[in-house]
Amino acid sequence: GQQVMQIPQYQHVQEGEDFTTYCNSSTTLSNIQWYKQRPGGHPVFLIQLVKSGEVKKQKRLTFQFGEAKKNSSLHITATQTTDVGTYFCAGRTYSGAGSYQLTFGKGTKLSVIP
Amino acid sequence: DAGVTQSPTHLIKTRGQQVTLRCSPKSGHDTVSWYQQALGQGPQFIFQYYEEEERQRGNFPDRFSGHQFPNYSSELNVNALLLGDSALYLCASSPGTSGSETQYFGPGTRLLVL
Numbered sequence: 001g002q003q004v005m006q007i008p009q010y011q012h013v014q015e016g017e018d019f020t021t022y023c024n025s026s027t028t029l030s031n032i033q034w035y036k037q038r039p040g041g042h043p044v045f046l047i048q049l050v051k052s053g054e055v056k057k058q059k060r061l062t063f064q065f066g067e068a069k070k071n072s073s074l075h076i077t078a079t080q081t082t083d084v085g086t087y088f089c090a091g092r093t094y095s096g097a098g099s100y101q102l103t104f105g106k107g108t109k110l111s112v113i114p
Numbered sequence: 115d116a117g118v119t120q121s122p123t124h125l126i127k128t129r130g131q132q133v134t135l136r137c138s139p140k141s142g143h144d145t146v147s148w149y150q151q152a153l154g155q156g157p158q159f160i161f162q163y164y165e166e167e168e169r170q171r172g173n174f175p176d177r178f179s180g181h182q183f184p185n186y187s188s189e190l191n192v193n194a195l196l197l198g199d200s201a202l203y204l205c206a207s208s209p210g211t212s213g214s215e216t217q218y219f220g221p222g223t224r225l226l227v228l
Contacts, residue, residue, distance in 0.1 A: 102159060104159075105156050
C-alpha cells in the first residue's frame with residue numbers, strides 16, 4: 001500500500017532557529033496536506049499543495065511540493081515557542097470509484113527551547 | 115457555526131467489550147472519515163462514509179464498523195476490543211469526496227482498553 005515517510009521524527013531547536021520537516025511518498029500524489037497538532041490536541045489543517053513544484057507561504061511557514069509530486073517540505077523561519085507541536089504531512093491518492101484516500105506520515109515533533 | 119464534534123471525549127473499556135463513538139460533522143459537510151491515532155503515530159485511515167455508505171476502507175479488521183445517518187452524523191463501532199485498540203479516534207468531515215476538499219478534524223475520543 002501507499003506509504004508516506006516523514007523525517008525527522010523529532011527536532012529540538014533554539015527559539016529563533018529555522019526548522020524543516022520532509023515528507024516522501026512511495027507513490028505519486030494527487031495533492032499533499034500539512035497539519036499541526038498541539039500536545040493533547042487534534043490535527044489542524046495548515047495548507048494543501050496541488051501542483052507540481054508548488055510553493056506556498058504562510059507568514060514564517062514555507063511549504064513546497066516536489067516536481068514529481070512525491071515529496072514535500074515544510075520550513076519554519078525563526079521559530080517561536082508557539083510553533084511547538086507535531087507537524088504531519090498527509091498525501092492524497094486516488095483509490096478508485098471516485099474516492100481518494102489520505103495517508104498520514106508519522107509526524108515531526110518540534111520542541112522550541114526559549 | 116459549530117465545528118466537528120465527537121462524543122464521548124474519553125472512554126475506558128475492558129478487553130472483549132464493544133464501543134460506539136459518535137461524530138457530528140461541520141455544518142454543510144456530508145462526508146465523514148474516521149482515523150485511529152496511536153500514541154506517537156500519525157492518524158491512520160479507518161473508513162469514510164458518504165451518502166450513508168462506506169465508500170472506502172483502510173487496513174482495519176471487520177471488528178471496526180460504522181454507520182452514517184441521514185443528517186450526516188456518523189458512528190464508529192469496535193467489537194471485541196483488544197489492548198491495541200487503545201488510541202485517539204478522530205473524526206474528520208469534508209464537503210464531498212472530490213479529492214481536493216479540506217478535512218476538518220474533531221477533538222477526538224480517547225479510548226483506553228484495559
